Amino acid sequence: MPSLFFALLSEAKPWIQKTKVTPLSHPGKFRIYQNESTFIIITGPGKIAMALAVSEFASLLSKETRNQMKIWNLGIAGSNDPETKIGDFFWIHKVRDYASRKDYYPERILSSTYHKEKNLTTFDRPISKVQTDNRFQVIDEGELKSISLVDMEASGFFEAASLYFPLENIAIGKQISDFLEGKFCKENQVEEMIESILDPLYEEWITPLPWTREDLLETKIWPEVLLQLSHFRLTETMKHDLKKSLRFFHLRNPNAPIPSPDLGFSQTIKSKSDLKQFLEDWKEKLHV
Template identity: 60%
Template sequence: MSALFFAVLSEAKPWLTKLQAKPLAHSGKFRIFQKESHYIIISGTGKLSMALAVSEFSHLLSKEKRNQMKVWNLGIAGANSSELSLGEFFWIHKITDFGSQRDFYPDRILNSQFKKETNLNTFDRPITKERGIDRFLSLTEEELQNINLVDMEGAGFFEAASLYFPLENIALGKVVSDHLEGKFCQTEDIETMMAKVTDDLFEEWISPLPWAHVDEIDSIDWPSVETFIQNLRLTETMRHDLKKSIRYFRLRHPHSQLPFPLESEKINLKTKTDLKNYFDQWREILHV
């Protein structure tokens, strides 16, 4: 089972052709195509549209199906550096929502034939290095420092998908479409660039998740975690995020002992900020 989200039809077209997917009859807002247990969803541009599309699609599935589904967002992205070649494909290992400055960390694809990874910044408007171009947000070299790729959907996709799907089921990949010259890509160029990676990625996308039927978190790890956190007053969101991080660790290290932060440091947790820092450090250990 797999789901693939695109912003626009030109990104999705090579995949729709390859999959031979047909439109799904449903009462929702977004276009959904299906072939057997594989789905392609087109959201429209922008992180809000993408997040709503993820939510709408998720509500068509049972929790059991969501837990077994591979969920990807693919598409084009502008590159800050000319060293990143047009048509080059990158998996995304860090997403920054430029508006909120929130960071997200997608799972790394370990067995893909595409090996390159980089970071992605999601903006609310198209980005350019040039000045005075209508409909584009102009950024200086200083503002673009440490930014490799930019898009308008990645953060919205990941934040929404992580509410409905296990963290390790979610991945993002981007094809370099431009170098922020302030020009919109032509439809035929987008289709050509996406088609060049479709054949190689297709089998990876439709293959089942190796852990689709394995989840021992509740029975093995969570009881000891519950004992450790019983006096920490974590919010429900924090507990939810912690469980996802523990699952991530267990899948990567099936025979290792689950790491815990220092018990002695609990006495120093006087404020919500102290607790958040303690919690974030624990999750960071789990993602090593």
């Protein structure tokens, strides 16, 4: 059963009509729709609202259900790339949070009708190249040189989703709606754009996840790592972060051996800061 997150009702409306989902009665804040095989969630704009909605939704599900659930965030995005045009759709393979400067790496969609990919930067406010009104944050040309697509939700979505769902189940896709001119799209324009890409994406969205093979990370790699590091006192946070890095490497290199940590350095660990440095050095190898 897949789940699909939108910030705006205008983004979600074509999907709601296509799937014939109905509102789910629940004690939470966010609008959740469902039918017998799918969920659609509308969060409202902004990365905080998106992260809270993901967390609220995840709390309604068992861990077993979450492990088998495809979870996507789709919606519109502004573009600073002159080679793109209105209506173009891209899968996102890197998200940068502008405020925190943190980077996130959604899993790549390898067999989609839409095969193009872009980087995305998430801002706290709508972005414009020119001053129009105070609802927009103006970004100068110098900063814009390193920016391709922009939105207000993706970093919140991915950071929250990665806490509850396997990384390989998470994907982000964005459709170009504007070129940062400092004006908002009308609701009917958004609906028409989303409608234009709905059918191919719908077929991909309802296709079950292909994870039929044994999860080697869970059954073999991670237990071996824990055994190897059993003489260290890793905190739960350390374990969580290291496991995410191991999964990142394993997903992109399923047939390659996991890079070994610096065991020579491990013999000299005398403090918590030494242990943190040991883990950071190892995670750096995993993200090459």
